[in-house]
Amino acid sequence: xxxxxxxxxxxxxxxxxxxxxxxxxxxxxxxNYKNKEYLxxxxxxxxxxxxxxxxxxxxxxxxxxxxxxxxxxxxxxxxNQILGKVFDSYGNTLNGALQEPINIKDVYERNVSLSxxxxxxxxxxxxxxxxxxFAPVQKGSKLGLLxxxxxxxxxxxxxxxxxxxxKFKSNSIFIGVGERSREGKELYDEMIExxxxxxxxxxxxxxxxxxxxxxxxxxxxxxxxxxxxxxxxQDVLLFIDNIYRYVQAQSEISAELGKYPIENGYPxxxxxxxxxVEERINSTDKGSITSFQAIYIPADDYTDESVQTISSHLxxxxxxxxxxxxxxINPAVNVFRTTSTLVxxxxxxxxxxxxxxxxxxxxxxxxELEEIIVVLGIEELSEDDKLIxxxxxxxxxxxxxxxxxxxxxxxxxxxxxxxxxxxxxxxxILNGKYDDVDESKFLYIGSYGNK
Amino acid sequence: MNGNSxxxxxKKLDDIIQGKNLYSTGKVxxxxxxxxEVTGIGEVSYFEKVMINNEENIGYVDKISSNSVTIALVxxxxxxKVGDLAIATGEEFTTSFSExxxxxxIDPFGYDRMTGKKVLNSRQIKVETPNIPIMDRTSVxxxxxxxxxxxxxxxxxGRGQRQLIIGDKKTGKTQIALDTIxxxxxxxxxxxxxxxxxxxxxxxxxxxNLVKKGANSYTLIVSVFNDEPAPIMxxxxxxxxxxxxEYLAQGKDVLVVFDDLKKHADAAxxxxxxxxxxxxxxxxxxDIFYTHSRLLEKGCQxxxxxxxxxxxxxxxxxxxxxxxxxxNIISITxxxxxxxxxxxxKGQKPAVNYGLSVSRLGGAVQNEAMKIxxxxxxxxxxxxxxxxxxxxxxxxxxxxxxxxIKIKTGNKLLNLFKQPKFSPLAVDKMINMFDxxxxxxxxxxIQMLNTITKPVSSNSTNINTVNERKDGNVTTDVPKxxxxxxxxxTSSAIPTPIQKMDEGVKQEEKNNNVSVTTNVINKPTISISxxxxxxxxxxx
Numbered sequence: 005x006x007x008x009x010x011x012x013x014x015x016x017x018x019x020x021x022x023x024x025x026x027x028x029x030x031x032x033x034x035x036n037y038k039n040k041e042y043l044x045x046x047x048x049x050x051x052x053x054x055x056x057x058x059x060x061x062x063x064x065x066x067x068x069x070x071x072x073x074x075x076x077x078x079x080x081x082x083x084n085q086i087l088g089k090v091f092d093s094y095g096n097t098l099n100g101a102l103q104e105p106i107n108i109k110d111v112y113e114r115n116v117s118l119s120x121x122x123x124x125x126x127x128x129x130x131x132x133x134x135x136x137x138f139a140p141v142q143k144g145s146k147l148g149l150l151x152x153x154x155x156x157x158x159x160x161x162x163x164x165x166x167x168x169x170x171k172f173k174s175n176s177i178f179i180g181v182g183e184r185s186r187e188g189k190e191l192y193d194e195m196i197e198x199x200x201x202x203x204x205x206x207x208x209x210x211x212x213x214x215x216x217x218x219x220x221x222x223x224x225x226x227x228x229x230x231x232x233x234x235x236x237x238q239d240v241l242l243f244i245d246n247i248y249r250y251v252q253a254q255s256e257i258s259a260e261l262g263k264y265p266i267e268n269g270y271p272x273x274x275x276x277x278x279x280x281v282e283e284r285i286n287s288t289d290k291g292s293i294t295s296f297q298a299i300y301i302p303a304d305d306y307t308d309e310s311v312q313t314i315s316s317h318l319x320x321x322x323x324x325x326x327x328x329x330x331x332x333i334n335p336a337v338n339v340f341r342t343t344s345t346l347v348x349x350x351x352x353x354x355x356x357x358x359x360x361x362x363x364x365x366x367x368x369x370x371x372e373l374e375e376i377i378v379v380l381g382i383e384e385l386s387e388d389d390k391l392i393x394x395x396x397x398x399x400x401x402x403x404x405x406x407x408x409x410x411x412x413x414x415x416x417x418x419x420x421x422x423x424x425x426x427x428x429x430x431x432x433i434l435n436g437k438y439d440d441v442d443e444s445k446f447l448y449i450g451s452y453g454n455k
Numbered sequence: 456m457n458g459n460s461x462x463x464x465x466k467k468l469d470d471i472i473q474g475k476n477l478y479s480t481g482k483v484x485x486x487x488x489x490x491x492e493v494t495g496i497g498e499v500s501y502f503e504k505v506m507i508n509n510e511e512n513i514g515y516v517d518k519i520s521s522n523s524v525t526i527a528l529v530x531x532x533x534x535x536k537v538g539d540l541a542i543a544t545g546e547e548f549t550t551s552f553s554e555x556x557x558x559x560x561i562d563p564f565g566y567d568r569m570t571g572k573k574v575l576n577s578r579q580i581k582v583e584t585p586n587i588p589i590m591d592r593t594s595v596x597x598x599x600x601x602x603x604x605x606x607x608x609x610x611x612x613g614r615g616q617r618q619l620i621i622g623d624k625k626t627g628k629t630q631i632a633l634d635t636i637x638x639x640x641x642x643x644x645x646x647x648x649x650x651x652x653x654x655x656x657x658x659x660x661x662x663x664n665l666v667k668k669g670a671n672s673y674t675l676i677v678s679v680f681n682d683e684p685a686p687i688m689x690x691x692x693x694x695x696x697x698x699x700x701e702y703l704a705q706g707k708d709v710l711v712v713f714d715d716l717k718k719h720a721d722a723a724x725x726x727x728x729x730x731x732x733x734x735x736x737x738x739x740x741x742d743i744f745y746t747h748s749r750l751l752e753k754g755c756q757x758x759x760x761x762x763x764x765x766x767x768x769x770x771x772x773x774x775x776x777x778x779x780x781x782x783n784i785i786s787i788t789x790x791x792x793x794x795x796x797x798x799x800x801k802g803q804k805p806a807v808n809y810g811l812s813v814s815r816l817g818g819a820v821q822n823e824a825m826k827i828x829x830x831x832x833x834x835x836x837x838x839x840x841x842x843x844x845x846x847x848x849x850x851x852x853x854x855x856x857x858x859x860i861k862i863k864t865g866n867k868l869l870n871l872f873k874q875p876k877f878s879p880l881a882v883d884k885m886i887n888m889f890d891x892x893x894x895x896x897x898x899x900x901i902q903m904l905n906t907i908t909k910p911v912s913s914n915s916t917n918i919n920t921v922n923e924r925k926d927g928n929v930t931t932d933v934p935k936x937x938x939x940x941x942x943x944x945t946s947s948a949i950p951t952p953i954q955k956m957d958e959g960v961k962q963e964e965k966n967n968n969v970s971v972t973t974n975v976i977n978k979p980t981i982s983i984s985x986x987x988x989x990x991x992x993x994x995x
Contacts, residue, residue, distance in 0.1 A: 010521050011518075011519055011520050011521055012501045012518070012519040013518045013519075014517075014518075014742075015742075018521070060585075061585065062501050063500075063501055063502040063547065063583075064500050064501060064502070064547060065500060065501050066498065066499065066500045066501075066519075067497075067499075067519055090589075090590070098588070098589060098590050099590060152777065152782060153781075153782040153783070153785035153786035154785045154786065154790070154791060154813060154815075182744075182748070184752070184787070184789070185586070185587070185589045185592060185752055185755070186592060186594075186595065186615075186755065186789065188589050189589050189590070189592045189593070189594070190594055192589075192590075193594060208589055210586075210589065210752070211744075211745070211748035211749070211752055211787060212586035212587070212748060212749045212752030212753075213586060213749075214745065215742065215745065252744060255735060255741045256741045256742045256745060258733075258741070259732060259733045259734075259735065259740070259741030259742070260741075260742075262732075262733065263733070264733070265733050265734075265735065265741070268735055268736040269733065269734060269735020269736060269741045270735075300786060302736065302779065302782060302783075303736065303777055303778060303779045303782050304777035304782060326777070326811075329813075330810035330811055331810065331837065331841045332810070332833075332834065332837030332838060332841065374845065377845060378844075378845075378847075381849065381850075382846075382849050382853060383849075383850070383853070397845075410817075412816070412817045412818045412819045413814075413817035413818060413830065414817075414830055414834075415818060415826060415827060415830040415831075442855050442857050442858075444838065444857055444861075447838070448834075
């Protein structure tokens with residue numbers, strides 16, 4: 005016995021530590037009460053008292069219950085068996101047990117040092133026009149998909165899984181953090197259906213689980229991705245939906261412990277909490293981790309502290325916008341905020357770079373013209389502006405795309421588009437090649453020129 | 456007689472030895488609204504039911520500290536003062552469930568609100584159950600028809616789906632839920648309407664509406680009023696969900712309506728602030744997302760065949776759906792039906808904002824015919840609404856043929872979507888009303904699909920609509936086009952969006968005041984703005 009429960013609150017317990025015991029932060033305590041096992045992780049130690057957050061509900065617990073320190077800190081399976089399995093946040097399988105012996109690993113141990121970091125790699129084309137054109141992705145890099153509630157982050161993550169994962173068939177890890185259980189189960193069913201389950205390991209700490217679970221899912225999933233990178237020396241794809249929920253769970257824990265928050269209730273340690281996770285998602289000389297992370301924008305507030313903190317770790321970002329979604333254009337990308345470090349003539353080539361510049365200039369002018377037109381009508385525009393107006397609308401429509409993950413809404417089969425076709429089409433639209441084609445012909449198509 | 460009392464005494468002794476009925480008691484030392492601090496209470500577990508003085512004052516253990524216990528009151532009949540007796544019951548705080556509650560208005564404790572008596576045949580159930588395991592869920596694919604064309608066609612709801620209804624005061628949110636409940640008659644769905652913080656008068660009205668529609672036989676109303684303590688208001692949706700889960704366990708389909716969760720969030724905020732907890736955005740507690748997410752995650756299609764469909768309602772202010780609580784719930788649910796005050800006042804009822812509403816399950820919960828038709832209708836309508844706002848001033852020779860047709864079709868669709876309350880449409884009827892939008896081949900295809908699924912279908916509406924389309928040839932004369940557009944809409948005296956915007960613009964031309972323009976642009980309230988322009992790209 006290493007202590008007894010002295011205080012109980014919604015998510016945490018306070019422990020009176022036994023004099024002979026030595027406890028550390030992140031040690032796990034176990035209580036057995038009425039045939040049920042309760043687990044806690046220590047988050048704070050003050051003299052002979054320790055605060056610990058509970059893995060599950062604390063309903064029914066009493067003062068005086070004895071707790072014992074577990075042999076290991078939170079650890080998850082670190083073996084080839086992770087592929088094909090679905091885990092909860094604490095490394096327990098949900099679809100059948102693993103075969104003994106199971107090698108496990110501490111989820112907090114790994115850290116990537118500056119020397120082992122590898123930053124050179126090739127471009128990975130996703131087949132999604134708006135991403136490949138405005139924010140190309142590099143193998144081993146981090147792409148963030150930012151958006152408010154219900155603008156299509158999850159659909160886009162699923163589309164990327166479909167396009168990238170199915171195309172490259174490299175082993176992957178999917179971490180579901182604080183998202184819908186329904187979508188989690190659907191993902192599992194789809195993976196089984198398309199015979200891809202044996203190439204992916206899945207960790208779920210979904211929104212019905214408490215804050216402890218949601219915050220630990222990231223560490224557990226990350227450790228599994230590191231297994232594939234470090235031990236199997238593979239190029240791994242890591243999908244996280246949704247990394248914001250990790251910060252949110254940390255805020256809940258921080259509030260529960262009575263710590264002072266920074267703005268909007270975020271924990272004072274937010275920046276280091278995010279870094280602790282993000283700095284591990286990197287490529288080394290052994291293998292690479294290419295990660296796609298959905299980032300929820302709370303209350304549609306793009307300047308939210310946590311969103312800014314997370315996005316400072318990204319190599320590229322796609323920002324989804326409610327005003328675009330509202331017009332029925334999906335993926336609802338706000339091209340002005342969508343960026344990638346690869347947008348550089350030396351990397352993507354002069355032609356692609358120039359086309360991005362020109363497209364953005366057109367679309368910027370279009371936004372201004374839109375407001376003028378509401379008052380004056382199109383006839384009042386100069387000839388040049390009229391051209392910009394019509395071409396921009398075609399361009400905007402062109403960047404909508406039938407997606408595989410959205411077939412059930414659109415009833416249009418998904419399409420992959422080659423980057424060279426995208427460049428040709430965009431060039432055609434901007435240079436007036438398609439001036440006499442109706443704008444609606446560009447909506448929800450793949451390539452226009454190369455049908 | 457003697458023997459009887461002896462046996463009673465020995466039973467009592469047995470109980471004491473076994474630890475049953477052995478109450479632990481303490482004294483109240485602090486009263487802060489509905490949060491009470493008690494000392495001297497020894498044996499007590501988290502979320503245990505505690506009585507203050509007698510059975511009329513009930514609370515549960517909210518926090519156990521080293522020297523005291525915090526109790527949240529859920530029911531009070533007398534004022535509580537320092538020094539009062541607190542009795543721990545040794546039992547978890549529970550609620551009661553009875554199948555005889557259908558057709559009644561009950562309180563969160565399982566008492567009939569009308570008679571004040573406990574409902575017969577009830578048994579105790581947990582207030583909150585653990586999360587439904589992810590592997591026990593299956594995909595949502597059976598429709599739950601609302602009978603409202605705009606919803607069933609474009610934003611369909613499936614059994615096991617969570618679909619938010621969101622909008623300002625008096626935009627018809629509750630009505631959509633009631634329409635849906637009324638439309639479940641003879642469809643084997645148990646409905647639970649949860650009234651959170653509605654006035655007693657409003658609730659009585661809702662009840663009488665349901666009785667009138669013959670919906671009360673399969674509907675249970677769980678209610679909590681504003682004059683009850685905030686902790687019970689916070690627990691009521693969970694209690695209703697526990698009741699729903701009792702039916703789910705029997706493999707039944709359940710529909711739960713929460714009206715509304717904004718008031719629920721406010722109750723949670725009240726408790727957190729009075730308990731002196733640190734706050735997050737807008738002074739709501741840090742775990743407000745989790746409060747709603749774990750509640751709504753109980754909505755599911757279970758592998759046992761049963762389902763819980765949830766329609767949470769959220770009230771907004773000034774049409775802003777991007778506030779904290781609204782976006783939280785939007786990010787939990789499987790879609791949202793946004794109601795707009797502007798549409799409501801124009802007479803476009805149900806006042807659905809077609810651009811902002813969405814169903815994440817889409818066609819997965821529709822039959823083949825509705826799937827094809829619904830996605831087409833939605834695309835046409837959105838494309839029309841977007842074009843209408845940009846091309847409203849374009850005169851006809853600048854309009855392409857495609858655009859002219861688009862505008863005419865769009866107007867017609869808007870009109871067809873007008874539907875009075877409690878007048879549900881069957882699926883085959885909807886298909887006949889809207890299939891004019893398809894080309895002949897697809898139309899035949901879906902009519903065939905429709906006949907297979909529903910052999911009885913009337914074709915009268917179908918013929919009418921087709922004729923209308925044929926007549927509507929677009930002429931070359933400008934005023935005439937506008938006339939045409941208005942004609943299509945004349946079935947109501949309300950101006951169409953285009954017409955109305957035209958008027959607005961004309962007025963402004965008179966004033967020749969460009970700065971007013973922003974009033975005309977139909978802008979949704981969105982805090983992310985696209986206006987930031989990149990100076991560099993502008994120059995290039």
